[in-house]
Amino acid sequence: MTLIVDQSTINIQVLFMVNKETKKALIEKGAEIIYLKGFNNTGINEILEAASVPKGSFYYYFKNKEDFGIQLIDHFLVRFLSGADRRLSVTKSSYIERLRVFFDDFLEFFKGNGFKGGCPIANFSLEMSDLNENIRKRLDTAFDQMNNKIALFLEGAVKNGELPEDLDTGLVSNFILNSWEGALLRIKLTRDVYPMKLFYNFVFQDLLNFN
Template sequence: MFEVEPSPAARRGPKPKPDTRNNLVQAGLRMFHTGGYAATGIQGIVESVGVPKGSFYNHFASKEAFGVEVIDAYFARNQDKLRTMLCDADVAPLVRLEAYFDDRIEAFRAAGFVKGCLLGNISAEVADHSALVREHLVKHFGSWSGFFETCLAQAQEEGVIGDQLPAALLARFVLNSWEGALLRMRAEKSDAPLIEFKQVVFGRLLA
């Protein structure tokens, strides 16, 4: 399943270079997103960075531990966009929420409807097999839906949408629906599932 942690003897050697760790994580991020977790081997990762395989184990106890850091890096990279687009109090809450999805849809169009969301991809591949990975996925999905919740709670407070359902529940449903739409997008190589997502969410659910 996951690679066994090397013995202490395997960890002896030169002191790790600080930038090597980040370079490995960034390489893992690209390769996991493009080829998937299972299909990406440690050897390929270290070769892409130009370091020996032993350098990997100077920084990470296992592929599982490495995968967690890649997940964390992926969410951290996207968190600034979430904060910038969804926390601007000068913009109406549903306007900024819809603008966020419009931005993402345009990005997927430009990329040719490939890759999707790394959190969703890793969930499908690894969540059943690793409690550690699952823990980090749950945390990041929770943070992500929390940004949506902020917008939806404000919209409810302003009377723009009803409050029959808690904002937190609505936010989770929107995120779950978006993740499903991304899977269909990749299968169909089309933006139709994303457009349909918007039609239902903004045309009906939040109308």
């Protein structure tokens, strides 16, 4: 039997793939620039040029810069969540050790970046929370999702006997995330690892040292 494929169908599929890749390039290049320069200090044309996308094409992929910002938050969030999932899947070590290694991954990145940048979602929060309500709401839910992911490490540790059964994992994960973000802010100022050492010492030697 001969399979007949409509040329128009092929064209639509190719166009869809091209559009998807172009949008991905805009988000990835935008993420790189905004991570270091900030959202308001980065122009649309700068992103288009970095992504090698013709000027005027931005509004084909995004409603406006706010829409781009919200999708950029999603992009940063996926990186955080997928990194956590990778560490959660490593069954050879304890859950507390997996959590520590998860933070180690990010710390090594920040070291390699000269302690510049920090957490992109926190940076967004500091810059945009008072300026754009829709972006603020998305950032708030993003932090909830980050907190819930950290709580999975703690819940696993409780089930594994590494932490007390009555531990409020949601409360502790909130504290850990807030402490982590505070330490990241400080290392941007100090340009050294000392604030992060304080975070590690308290969280992993004092707070989570159950056994």
